[in-house]
Amino acid sequence: MTSTRTLDVPDGSLYYEVRGRGPLVALVGAPMDATSFQPLANLLAADHTVLTTDPRGIKRSRLADPRQDSTPLLRADDLRRLLTHLDRGPATVFGSSGGAATALALAQSHPETVTAVIAHEPPMAGLVEHGDRLLAQTDDVIATYLRGDVTGAWTNFLANANIALPDGALEMMIGGERDPQTVADERRWFAHELRQTVAWTPDIDALRSGRTPIVIGIGQESTGQSCDRISRSLAAKLDLEPVMFPGDHTGFVEETESFAAQLRKVLTL
Known part of the structure; x- marks a missing residue:
């Protein structure tokens, strides 16, 4: 059973969905909304409580000023508000693409809300040469x-x-x-x-010294793509070995079952 709700925030409202029972996992994207993660969320809900959401200003999440820019830090604060509102303890956060930037920003600014971050193919330009x-x-x-x-x-x-x-x-x-x-x-x-996400660079020292375990995920079919290079650079800066996931940048959509199986393995680490 899926519960659909909205949470009022100072500059708008956030649409979110909760399904399943068990340890809390948040699946976040940017600009991907809750619908993009629905098949993956349904699989994980067999033994997890799964939070999905529309990022600020997208689809069912409304802003008082639609012209407001969307930064990873603003989206991280939205996620903090949602996790605090749910009051089910800290969450493991899986973020893909711009959502990976959101997840890293959350670990950096609100580590008390996170048990681990799985950053799948973040797109931050400042992490690579040129x-x-x-x-x-x-x-x-x-x-x-x-x-x-x-x-x-x-x-x-x-x-x-x-x-x-x-x-x-x-x-x-x-x-x-x-x-x-x-x-x-x-x-x-x-x-x-788009620019606000690509231009953002996480605080590597804060992530390295923080208490939040971080996993860097890369699609097996993403070799040579920009997000592959960025993810490998970030993993190297954090002294981590990347974890490979099925498919490419949107493997959680095209290869949902095998992607969920790999994600379950990571969730038990």
């Missing part, structure tokens, strides 16, 4: 989108990330009549979230 170039490419992608060239923005974004889609996949994703909420969330991500 990160300034990656950030400049991100700025160009955003400017292209805001000029109205949606196809060009996505094409350049995927090229910069070294992600190759199957033939026709991009046209299927952004072609034809699109759901207004999907378009609104896409615009918010480009305009108010």
Whole structure:
């Protein structure tokens, strides 16, 4: 059974879902919302309490000022508020992509709320050589989108990330009549979230000296992609060996069962 609720925060409201029973696990993304994690959450709910949420300003999580930027530290504070509100003890937090930045920011700023962090393919440019170039490419992608060239923005974004889609996949994703909420969330991500996440760099010394165990996850099929390089750099800075997960950057969606099996192994470490 899944419970769906909202939590009021000073600048808006946060939509979240809770399912299952057992140790608390939070699955977080950015811009991925609770729906993106639903299949994985359903599997883990067999023996865990699973929290999923829409990040601030996305889908069902509303902001008083929709023009407000979304930073990892702001999203981490949202997650802190949700975990405190649930009052079920500290959580293991699995974050993917921008959600990995959120999870690391939470471990850095509110370690009392976290038992462990699993950061799956974070996208922070400052962690790799020539990160300034990656950030400049991100700025160009955003400017292209805001000029109205949606196809060009996505094409350049995927090229910069070294992600190759199957033939026709991009046209299927952004072609034809699109759901207004999907378009609104896409615009918010480009305009108010993408750069703020890519430009953020965690405090390596704080994470190394903190009490929160950290796991860096990488997709087995992500070799050579930007997030693969960033994740390996972060793992090296933290003196960690990366843990490989099935699939690529969104393996938890395409290969949910095998991904859940690997995540369960990590949860027992």
